[in-house]
Amino acid sequence: MPGYVFGHSAQELERLMFQAQVLAPITSRLISLMGITPGMRVLDLGCGAGDVSMLVAQAVGESGSVIGIDLDADTVALAQYRAQLARLPQIQFQACAIDAYTSAEGFDAVIGRYIMLHQADPQTFLHKAASLLRPGGVLGLHEIAIQAPMLESHPEVPLWQQAGTWLFEALNAGARSPGAAGCMLGHLAEAGLPSPEQFCERPIGGGADALFYRWAAEAVRTLMPHLIRLGVLDDGVVPLNTLEHRLRKATVQARAQLLGPTQVCAWVRL
Numbered sequence: 001m002p003g004y005v006f007g008h009s010a011q012e013l014e015r016l017m018f019q020a021q022v023l024a025p026i027t028s029r030l031i032s033l034m035g036i037t038p039g040m041r042v043l044d045l046g047c048g049a050g051d052v053s054m055l056v057a058q059a060v061g062e063s064g065s066v067i068g069i070d071l072d073a074d075t076v077a078l079a080q081y082r083a084q085l086a087r088l089p090q091i092q093f094q095a096c097a098i099d100a101y102t103s104a105e106g107f108d109a110v111i112g113r114y115i116m117l118h119q120a121d122p123q124t125f126l127h128k129a130a131s132l133l134r135p136g137g138v139l140g141l142h143e144i145a146i147q148a149p150m151l152e153s154h155p156e157v158p159l160w161q162q163a164g165t166w167l168f169e170a171l172n173a174g175a176r177s178p179g180a181a182g183c184m185l186g187h188l189a190e191a192g193l194p195s196p197e198q199f200c201e202r203p204i205g206g207g208a209d210a211l212f213y214r215w216a217a218e219a220v221r222t223l224m225p226h227l228i229r230l231g232v233l234d235d236g237v238v239p240l241n242t243l244e245h246r247l248r249k250a251t252v253q254a255r256a257q258l259l260g261p262t263q264v265c266a267w268v269r270l
């Protein structure tokens with residue numbers, strides 16, 4: 001069974017923080033729709049560098065509290081440092097695996113972004129997440145759909161679409177549950193949870209200033225060892241240092257409109 005496909009290198013943590021800028025408007029919408037309001041106590045599963053926890057902290061205010069948990073102790077230390085810099089004392093982070101986490105008191109809300117796809121068994125994960133809620137609490141998930149084509153462009157920019165194929169190949173093989181976003185409703189039903197409310201959207205954009213080029217290039221860079229291991233690419237075939245620049249140049253020259261990966265958000269109230 002594959003481990004956590006992205007790893008926790010310094011470069012990967014930087015990538016997560018940059019990716020968070022692209023995803024923030026979508027996650028913020030989920031936070032609002034799932035009804036996270038001032039004073040609530042919220043748990044962030046697989047918090048990474050703390051970006052979702054920080055969005056939630058703004059929603060719950062100083063009268064609320066957020067706990068972010070992640071497998072990796074260095075990642076958690078970075079998240080704690082960032083929360084201090086952002087003057088968000090209502091967040092605490094803890095290095096802990098989701099299946100080992102316990103709390104004497106149920107949470108008003110449990111949230112996770114890009115986390116279910118990395119779990120071996122979505123049903124077990126959802127059971128655990130729901131068990132951490134108080135009666136009437138709400139569970140919200142923001143997942144990325146691992147389905148081809150992950151990236152599109154109009155008119156077609158071959159390098160952009162190629163990058164989408166690489167990302168699809170690496171994540172489809174490397175994520176433990178790559179179909180998680182596409183089967184959200186079914187997984188929740190199998191876990192004995194109510195039907196969710198849902199929305200999905202795709203980031204869209206183009207032009208010289210779009211965040212897309214760096215987002216895609218950094219993801220390809222992190223996943224390159226897996227692409228080589230899978231035999232999709234040979235070492236050194238893709239000049240990674242210039243990939244962002246080449247994506248930007250080709251897109252701007254073609255005046256292309258880019259579509260990013262589909263984002264699926266779902267929430268259920270117990």
Ligand SMILES: C[S@@+](CC[C@H](N)C(=O)[O-])C[C@H]1O[C@@H](n2cnc3c(N)ncnc32)[C@H](O)[C@@H]1O
Binds near residue numbers: 020048113
């Ligand atoms: C793709 S990152 C997403 C981080 C963050 N949620 C975000 O959107 O910026 C997934 C994170 O989940 C953590 N993770 C994966 N499986 C986990 C588990 N079973 N228990 C705790 N953390 C986990 C990884 O260490 C990683 O930091």
